[in-house]
Amino acid sequence: xxxxxxxxxxxxxxxxxxxxxxxxxxxxxxxxxxxxxxxxxxxxxxxxxxxxxxxxxxxxxxxxxxxxxxxxxxxxxxxxxxxxxxxxxxxxxxxxxxxxxxxxxxxxxxxxxxxxxxxxxxxxxxxxxxxxxxxxxxxxxxxxxxxxxxxxxxxxxxxxxxxxxxxxxxxxxxxxxxxxxxxxxxxxxxxxxxxxxxxxxxxxxxxxxxxxxxxxxxxxxxxxxxxxxxxxxxxxxxxxxxxxxxxxxxxxxxxxxxxxxxxxxxxxxxxxxxxxxxxxxxxxxxxx
Numbered sequence: 001x002x003x004x005x006x007x008x009x010x011x012x013x014x015x016x017x018x019x020x021x022x023x024x025x026x027x028x029x030x031x032x033x034x035x036x037x038x039x040x041x042x043x044x045x046x047x048x049x050x051x052x053x054x055x056x057x058x059x060x061x062x063x064x065x066x067x068x069x070x071x072x073x074x075x076x077x078x079x080x081x082x083x084x085x086x087x088x089x090x091x092x093x094x095x096x097x098x099x100x101x102x103x104x105x106x107x108x109x110x111x112x113x114x115x116x117x118x119x120x121x122x123x124x125x126x127x128x129x130x131x132x133x134x135x136x137x138x139x140x141x142x143x144x145x146x147x148x149x150x151x152x153x154x155x156x157x158x159x160x161x162x163x164x165x166x167x168x169x170x171x172x173x174x175x176x177x178x179x180x181x182x183x184x185x186x187x188x189x190x191x192x193x194x195x196x197x198x199x200x201x202x203x204x205x206x207x208x209x210x211x212x213x214x215x216x217x218x219x220x221x222x223x224x225x226x227x228x229x230x231x232x233x234x235x236x237x238x239x240x241x242x243x244x245x246x247x248x249x250x251x252x253x254x255x256x257x258x259x260x261x262x263x264x265x266x267x268x269x270x271x272x273x274x275x276x277x278x279x280x281x282x283x284x285x286x287x288x
Contacts, residue, residue, distance in 0.1 A: 038066070045077070046077045047080060048067065048077075049083050050079070050086075050101070068091060079130050081133055084100035085104065093115040095115065096127060097118055100131075101132050102119060105117050123136055123140035123143065145157055193210065198237060238262060238271065239272055246280060
């Protein structure tokens, strides 16, 4: 496994961390890369790690060419966090379903316009592996363990690490809450409420009352601030939640539709297709 990253000079950290030893004499702790990527002859799995230096890697043509060559040799290739942007720069994501940290999804779409960026996925396996934030790399690693050694082994590893074998929910639940909290205005507060009440009345009139605005003024301000009409925005949130419920094993479309605030199964299926391009049943059969 190879974690390729280059970290440029950055400002001093806000928090200083100093490891302490149980011995009186100082002990040396080092994170050491044993060899250069150029010296690697073979690998079963090649992972490109994200980090502060990913921008420099996008311009490292020697490295990108090496990654392209390795993709034809290794048994498995993938990325963690912004490492997906490096894979994109190497030209490996075309036509694939992929993901990265939610804050870098726009950048990934620009680098790989012919890829399908799954903004709410923890990790995606479509020939190659891509994961969202750093800790989601652990979820992806567990999936690799399960693929190589079976479900019992993956469960044993998860128990040892005190983590889920398959985390409930999707990344969208975290990114949506975080982005709403960061707004810290009337629309941020409103979105936080909406995320907790997707099965409620979320019409323009109802949302406008919560924001203490007229319906017309609210709709205009919402579009300016959020880049979408209130109806389209609510529909996307509901579909994202529905997809998460399908991925977590919810069996009945009627149940998912009710939990996510759709009036009936027909409206649920129509919205799902409009947002994701396929029906809930097709999504379940292809990706779950």
